[in-house]
Amino acid sequence: KQWYQRRVRGEKARFPIYVHSKMMRCDDEYIIVGSANINQRSMSGRRDTEMAVGCYQPNFLWTEEEGLPKGDVGAFRKSLWLEHLGEWCEEYENPGSIECMRKVNEVARANWEKYVADEMDEPMVGHLVSYPITVEQDGTVRPLEGFENFPDTEAAVLGGKSAMLVEKLTT
Secondary structure, eight states, rough: OOOHHHHTTTTOOOOOOOOOEEEEEETEEEEEEOOOOOHHHSSSSSSSOOOEEEEOOOOOOOOOTTTTTOOHHHHHHHHHHEEEEEEEEOGGGGGHHHHHHHHHHHHHHHHHHHHHSSSSSSSOOSSOOOOEEEEOOOOOOEEEETTTTTTTTTOOOSSOOOHHHHSOOOO
């Protein structure tokens, strides 16, 4: 109802969801979900209390003949993708394929365009949006043109320069 009321008044109905989670899934065989950040505070063992759970199904492993396993770890990935991508497509069956990557990027870019539009003619499919950056051929990261800050905020898309990390993603 709030979304509808904001639309009627002509206001933008954007309210981003910030996900702060740590999860790794490996080939639909293993998944680990936890709270630790990869920094001194989480990893030193003397400051924050962290925990994680790992799930592995030895009866459901990748094979040359069968491909990806069909156990609960794979089912969990599929349920997450369905939630965030809004629909299930054949391309998602093989998450390591270029076709899958292209389809996910296509959905995320289309959602970004809807998210930043002045008028939303149709709702987003799921809620995954592209991060508003472009990575140049030489590895330089830049915000998308016109999006130095996130919409409706003063929050910069790019953070500050790190004293520890190189300026480019690739070499």
